[in-house]
Amino acid sequence: xxxxxxxxxxxxxxxxxxxxxxxxxxxxxxxxxxxxxxxxxxxxxxxxxxxxxxxxxxxxxxxxxxxxxxxxxxxxxxxxxxxxxxxxxxxxxxxxxxxxxxxxxxxxxxxxxxxxxxxxxxxxxxxxxxxxxxxxxxxxxxxxxxxxxxxxxxxxxxxxxxxxxxxxxxxxxxxxxxxxxxxxxxxxxxxxxxxxxxxxxxxxxxxxxxxxxxxxxxxxxxxxxxxxxxxxxxxxxxxxxxxxxxxxxxxxxxxxxxxxxxxxxxxxxxxxxxxxxxxxxxxxxxxxxxxxxxxxxxxxxxxxxxxxxxxxxxxxxxxxxxxxxxxxxxxxxxxxxxxxxxxxxxxxxxxxxxxxxxxxxxxxxxxxxxxxxxxxxxxxx
Amino acid sequence: xxxxxxxxxxxxxxxxxxxxxxxxxxxxxxxxxxxxxxxxxxxxxxxxxxxxxxxxxxxxxxxxxxxxxxxxxxxxxxxxxxxxxxxxxxxxxxxxxxxxxxxxxxxxxxxxxxxxxxxxxxxxxxxxxxxxxxxxxxxxxxxxxxxxxxxxxxxxxxxxxxxxxxxxxxxxxxxxxxxxxxxxxxxxxxxxxxxxxxxxxxxxxxxxxxxxxxxxxxxxxxxxxxxxxxxxxxxxxxxxxxxxxxxxxxxxxxxxxxxxxxxxxxxxxxxxxxxxxxxxxxxxxxxxxxxxxxxxxxxxxxxxxxxxxxxxxxxxxxxxxxxxxxxxxxxxxxxxxxxxxxxxxxxxxxxxxxxxxxxxxxxxxxxxxxxxxxxxxxxxxxxxxxxxxxxxxxxxxxxxxxxxxxxxxxxxxxxxxxxxxxxxxxxxxxxxx
Ligand code: SF4
Ligand code: SF4
Numbered sequence: 001x002x003x004x005x006x007x008x009x010x011x012x013x014x015x016x017x018x019x020x021x022x023x024x025x026x027x028x029x030x031x032x033x034x035x036x037x038x039x040x041x042x043x044x045x046x047x048x049x050x051x052x053x054x055x056x057x058x059x060x061x062x063x064x065x066x067x068x069x070x071x072x073x074x075x076x077x078x079x080x081x082x083x084x085x086x087x088x089x090x091x092x093x094x095x096x097x098x099x100x101x102x103x104x105x106x107x108x109x110x111x112x113x114x115x116x117x118x119x120x121x122x123x124x125x126x127x128x129x130x131x132x133x134x135x136x137x138x139x140x141x142x143x144x145x146x147x148x149x150x151x152x153x154x155x156x157x158x159x160x161x162x163x164x165x166x167x168x169x170x171x172x173x174x175x176x177x178x179x180x181x182x183x184x185x186x187x188x189x190x191x192x193x194x195x196x197x198x199x200x201x202x203x204x205x206x207x208x209x210x211x212x213x214x215x216x217x218x219x220x221x222x223x224x225x226x227x228x229x230x231x232x233x234x235x236x237x238x239x240x241x242x243x244x245x246x247x248x249x250x251x252x253x254x255x256x257x258x259x260x261x262x263x264x265x266x267x268x269x270x271x272x273x274x275x276x277x278x279x280x281x282x283x284x285x286x287x288x289x290x291x292x293x294x295x296x297x298x299x300x301x302x303x304x305x306x307x308x309x310x311x312x313x314x315x316x317x318x319x320x321x322x323x324x325x326x327x328x329x330x331x332x333x334x335x336x337x338x339x340x341x342x343x344x345x346x347x348x349x350x351x352x353x354x355x356x357x358x359x360x361x362x363x364x365x366x367x368x369x370x371x372x373x374x375x376x377x378x379x380x381x
Numbered sequence: 382x383x384x385x386x387x388x389x390x391x392x393x394x395x396x397x398x399x400x401x402x403x404x405x406x407x408x409x410x411x412x413x414x415x416x417x418x419x420x421x422x423x424x425x426x427x428x429x430x431x432x433x434x435x436x437x438x439x440x441x442x443x444x445x446x447x448x449x450x451x452x453x454x455x456x457x458x459x460x461x462x463x464x465x466x467x468x469x470x471x472x473x474x475x476x477x478x479x480x481x482x483x484x485x486x487x488x489x490x491x492x493x494x495x496x497x498x499x500x501x502x503x504x505x506x507x508x509x510x511x512x513x514x515x516x517x518x519x520x521x522x523x524x525x526x527x528x529x530x531x532x533x534x535x536x537x538x539x540x541x542x543x544x545x546x547x548x549x550x551x552x553x554x555x556x557x558x559x560x561x562x563x564x565x566x567x568x569x570x571x572x573x574x575x576x577x578x579x580x581x582x583x584x585x586x587x588x589x590x591x592x593x594x595x596x597x598x599x600x601x602x603x604x605x606x607x608x609x610x611x612x613x614x615x616x617x618x619x620x621x622x623x624x625x626x627x628x629x630x631x632x633x634x635x636x637x638x639x640x641x642x643x644x645x646x647x648x649x650x651x652x653x654x655x656x657x658x659x660x661x662x663x664x665x666x667x668x669x670x671x672x673x674x675x676x677x678x679x680x681x682x683x684x685x686x687x688x689x690x691x692x693x694x695x696x697x698x699x700x701x702x703x704x705x706x707x708x709x710x711x712x713x714x715x716x717x718x719x720x721x722x723x724x725x726x727x728x729x730x731x732x733x734x735x736x737x738x739x740x741x742x743x744x745x746x747x748x749x750x751x752x753x754x755x756x757x758x759x760x761x762x763x764x765x766x767x768x769x770x771x772x773x774x775x776x777x778x779x780x781x782x783x784x785x786x787x788x789x790x791x792x793x794x795x796x797x798x799x800x801x802x803x804x805x806x807x808x809x810x811x812x813x814x
Contacts, residue, residue, distance in 0.1 A: 074784075075764035078493075104549035106523045106730075110766035113734035117770050129550040132526060136549065137562050143458070165580040302519035302545045305530045323492070331762060333493050337501070337527035340489060341534050357490075 001230075002193050006224035007031045009217060010194065010195050014201040014247065019069060020061050020087065021095050024209040029095060034157060037099040037122075039081075039108050040132045041298060042291045047146060048100075049169035049211060050161050051153045057207030057267075059245045060084035060360055062313050072114040077263060078107040078331045079360035080243040085111055088159055096155070098124030100149060104300055105131075105334055133302045134293055134325075135224045143288040150284075168285040172211050173276040181205065181272055184223055187261045188319055192228025196239065196260020197247035204267050218235065230317050234259030235379050236320055240342065241265040241327035242335050249362040253325070256369070257376050262319035264312050265327075270296045299338035309337075309345050316351060323352040323379045330357055352379055392425050396475065398615065399676055405538050410644045411616070413584060418619040425627045426467070430778050432457040433510050438575035442508070442526050443500070443517035447546070447720050449591055449704075450568060452630040454577045456513070461532075464510055465503035471773065478673070482791050494760020495790040497524040504532050514574050515543035516567070520550075521730045524760060542574045548721040548731050560717035581709060587630035588704040595701045597638035598624040602698040604645040606748050610663065610691045613804070614679060617696035619626040625724055654689070661687030662813050665744050667771070668756040668764070669695035674792040677800060686805065686814050695725050699740065730763055731743060733738025736776045737767050746776050751813055754804065757786040759794065765785060781811040 016022045025035060034053040038045060045055035060083030065096065067074075068089040069082045087093055092249040099122050112127045129354055131138035150161055182204060194202075205216050237258045239250070245267045250260050263269050273295040280286035296311055297304035315321065324346055326339040339355050341346050346353045354375040356368060394401055404416045432439050438456040444649060451458045469477040485502035503509040515538070517529040517721045527787070529545055532538050544562050568579045601620050606613055620641060628634030654660045661684075670693045671678070682688040701723050704715030721727045744750065753775050755768055768784050775782040785803060788794035808814035 073764075074768050074788075076759055076762045076765040078756075078762075103520075106763035107766065109550060110734075110763055113767060113770060117734075117773070127550065131547060131549075133545055133547045135561065137566075141549065141559055214710070238576045267805060289600065299527060299530070300523070302517075302526060302529060302547070303533075305534055309534075331492050333522075334527045335499075335523035336493060337524070337531050340501075341531055344534075 002045050002226070003224045005174050006193075006221060008220040008224070009224065010198050010201070012217070013085055013221075017204040017247065018061065018203045020059065020092050020208075021275055022208060024213060025054070025056070025095060026029070028210060035095055036095040036124070036153075037093065039098040039100070040102050040104040041202075041266055041295070042104065042224040043100045043102050043128055044146060044287050044291055045207075046173050046276070046287060047150055047153065047161075049172065050166075051150070051157065052154075053097070055209055058084050058093065058096075058099070059208075060087050061245065062092065063087050063361060065361075068118075070201075072118060072133050076331055077110075078105070078243075078329050080329055081107045081111050083360045085114065085118075087326055088115070088122075089118050093120075093122075093360065096122050098122060098126070100126045100128055100155075102128045104129050104130060104298070105332070107331070121223075122300075124152075126152050128188065131292060131362070132300060134304060139285075139292050141171075142292055145192055146284050146288060146316070163283055166287075167279065170276045170283060170286065171278055172215070174274040174278065175215050175274055176211055176218075177272050179215060182222050184262075184269065186222075186227060186229075190231030191225070191229045192232050192259070192261060193225045195232050195250070196263070197250040197254055198239070200244070200247045200250055200268060201264075201368065203271060204344065205246075207267065212369055225345070235376050236261045236322045238262040238312070238316060238319065238321040238324045238326055239265060239268075240324055240339070241268075242332060243327060243360070244327055246336045246360075246362055249358075250370075251326075252362065256372055258323075258325075258372070262315045264296065264297075264308070265313065269315070270298070272296075277376060299334045305338070305341060308343065312342065313345070313349065316349070321351070323354065323375060325375075326353060326355040328355055328357050330359060387506070397470075397676065399680075410640075411612075411648065413642055414640055415616055415619065418623070419638065420609045421633065422619075422622065422627070425450075429457045429459045430464075433512070435554065436513075437529060438514075438577055439512040440514050440516050440571075441512035443515075443529055444520075446628045447516070447564065447567070447716070448626060449584065449587050449719075450564065450571075450579070451588045451714060454568070454571060454575070454579050456571065456575060456577060458516075458627075459512070461500040461509060462503060465508040467509070468498065475673075479791075479793070483795075486616065491794075494758070495759060495788050495794075496521070497522075497528045499790070500533050501528050504535055504538060507537065511537075512543065513542075514571060515541055517543065517545040517744060518548065518727065519545040520548045521764065522760065523727055530659075541568070544570050546720070548727065550731065551733070552722055553737075554714075556721075557714050557717040560721055561713040564713060564716055564720070582713075585706045585712065588706050588715070589633070590635060592706075593705050594629065594635055594638055595703070595775065596625040597635070597642055599701065600642045601638070601645060601699050602692075602696070604642065604649050607649040608663070609652075609660035610654070610659070610689050610748075610750060611648040611653060611731045613655055613683075613698065614666075614675065614690050614693060616641075616668065617693070618672070619804075621696050621725075626814050657682045658689065659687045662751050662808060663689055663691045663749055664752040664754050665741075665748065665750045665757065666690050666693040667741075668729070668753050668758050668789065669693060671756070671789045671792075672812065673790055674797050677792075677797050678804075681801060682804060686808065687806070688814070689752065690810065692744055694729055694740070697740065697744060699723060699728070699743070730761070734767055735769050737764075737771055739773055741774045742778065745775070745780050750780055752808070752811065753780055753782040754807075755782055755784045756789060756790040757784050759787075760789070781807070781813075783807040 048055040061085040066082040103109045277286040277291040485498040623634040705711035
């Protein structure tokens with residue numbers, strides 16, 4: 001069962017997630033701390049942590065539109081970067097002392113140039129070139145990219161990062177992973193003690209607050225939740241998505257009778273994955289290996305689809321998933337094709353699949369609502 | 382009558398290439414050369430088809446970045462989409478192609494690059510022939526990279542040997558070393574799968590021929606600077622094919638390129654532009670030319686408004702990497718650079734904003750452009766996000782830019798008539814027409 005304290009903590013997580021500049025960032029900045037934005041999973045947050053700064057995974061939370069972005073991004077750009085770029089131009093990300101971009105997708109990649117062109121005055125900007133294939137040579141390239149990022153961070157912010165600090169950052173982020181794994185375990189119960197929307201809020205919070213505080217808060221939450229389960233019920237769904245950072249979207253699905261019990265998404269399970277090797281002879285090697293070959297892979301990575309499909313199939317079994325929703329942001333080619341592949345695989349397994357196309361700012365009206373309702377009806381039989 | 386109706390009344394060949402009969406009957410050396418190029422192109426198609434039938438080593442490619450290696454190893458390269466595309470048109474005409482496009486939209490929706498979408502469809506619908514190996518470029522664009530995964534997950538293709546080259550998002554010695562490493566790895570892979578061995582002397586020879594061909598391409602483009610412009614985009618595409626794709630390393634292509642430079646040189650000396658065209662406006666088409674509907678658009682713009690497409694990004698000739706064949710390391714580095722930096726899609730898709738700026742300045746100045754047309758192909762999402770940066774650059778240069786918006790393959794997304802109207806309005810507003 002869920003205690004009143006659990007309810008408070010969940011509300012707290014949801015408030016942290018519902019804004020860009022949350023109180024924890026405020027406190028951190030007041031104490032003179034630096035905050036560095038990162039745009040995607042494979043920009044290793046541990047490097048920023050090790051440099052004594054707070055990594056902040058950039059979102060477009062609170063965005064009402066993309067009127068300022070369109071001039072720069074054109075009209076074929078995914079609404080996720082378009083919205084956060086809009087927020088940045090409005091000054092909503094001015095608290096960032098730096099941003100590390102990456103070539104994760106065609107849409108993200110060009111933001112680096114446009115950030116400059118729009119005159120956003122983030123003091124530190126860096127571009128990391130993440131490999132798009134799995135191979136030892138690619139890992140070495142990636143490791144070198146990490147060295148370059150570390151050097152620039154040290155140079156710009158006047159800090160020195162030791163191996164011990166890198167190790168400590170790895171340990172701390174593994175601790176987060178272990179706690180989050182426990183959180184996900186709770187979702188396996190017949191009647192889980194938290195909804196998909198609540199889980200997402202807890203997960204997103206890990207990308208925008210100091211890790212130590214987050215870990216303590218999550219530990220408290222876990223101690224308040226009954227592992228035997230709670231009262232939530234509904235058609236057990238898994239959501240497969242990229243930049244899904246808004247719990248409201250899941251609430252809309254859950255209000256129709258679905259219950260999101262599992263996910264493969266950038267602000268969800270992908271943040272967890274296996275632990276990064278601790279006490280390795282080279283923390284940077286361990287980090288590059290982790291993000292390139294061990295973490296739950298992203299569809300951008302050539303050659304990784306068998307592992308990804310296997311992960312989704314295993315999750316379906318473990319979490320007793322009855323149907324999968326493939327959430328897709330318009331113009332994202334990477335996920336469009338991956339969803340097509342996944343649909344074929346799930347068809348073979350007899351798992352119902354529904355692909356939803358949407359924009360970053362959730363609107364869940366008319367046709368979309370009807371489609372989800374029909375999907376749930378179909379599963380109910 | 383709509384543009385589309387008038388298109389379907391012509392034969393497909395005429396639609397795509399203009400009148401072949403007129404070419405055959407013409408005594409003009411420029412036309413004769415064009416005809417010769419078409420014949421060479423057909424001969425090459427038959428050669429690849431034969432290789433496929435006889436199960437000789439072939440490579441299906443998602444990007445066209447390493448022809449020198451394949452030529453040196455006697456492996457016939459072809460593009461994934463090439464044959465399904467040709468078959469659709471040959472057996473079904475324009476409607477055949479449109480039908481294929483519609484089916485691909487049913488599968489993957491309308492927002493993806495139509496070239497990649499068609500390639501995916503061709504694999505899914507079992508229309509694409511099986512090569513010995515599949516070679517891709519996992520970094521060129523998101524759709525291309527995702528498509529490679531789709532192919533390697535398809536039951537028929539799962540076990541086909543494939544290799545994917547990756548180019549980092551920057552250009553420096555380290556990047557070239559990284560790519561060179563992969564090229565060598567690719568050669569080892571090809572040797573293992575096809576049984577063909579790479580003879581370094583042969584590679585050196587191909588690189589040297591290719592250097593000469595690029596030099597000729599460069600000379601040809603230098604001649605295109607002349608006012609009026611002596612050569613059209615279709616001829617330029619053939620030059621590109623000879624120097625960069627199926628003509629690489631072939632002495633007959635070198636001979637053709639030499640003739641092209643000579644013929645064009647004569648035209649320039651005589652002050653001759655395009656036949657029957659009074660050139661008034663020179664524009665830069667900032668992407669590759671639309672082979673399916675390009676002739677309709679460009680010809681009518683030239684005939685009615687004297688607006689000539691003088692250069693496109695595919696026929697553009699940035700300072701090429703001349704491969705240093707004096708030692709093996711230099712040769713691999715040169716190949717790496719050329720594979721990802723010099724030409725076509727890799728250059729367009731992987732280039733930095735600065736590279737776009739530099740290309741804009743160079744082409745606008747060198748070719749005396751009056752305007753830049755940014756096609757806004759819906760596949761090029763990375764480039765689409767640079768339009769403002771290029772527009773700023775154009776403002777600085779004092780040339781107007783039009784962001785057209787189109788699909789480089791499917792003219793139903795934005796019909797040719799609509800595009801033409803937009804372009805004419807743009808010329809009029811900017812005082813060019
Ligand atoms: S959803 Fe796709 S296009 Fe959008 S940011 Fe993510 S990977 Fe890029
Ligand atoms: S045309 Fe553009 S989007 Fe299409 S495959 Fe080539 S680079 Fe990719």
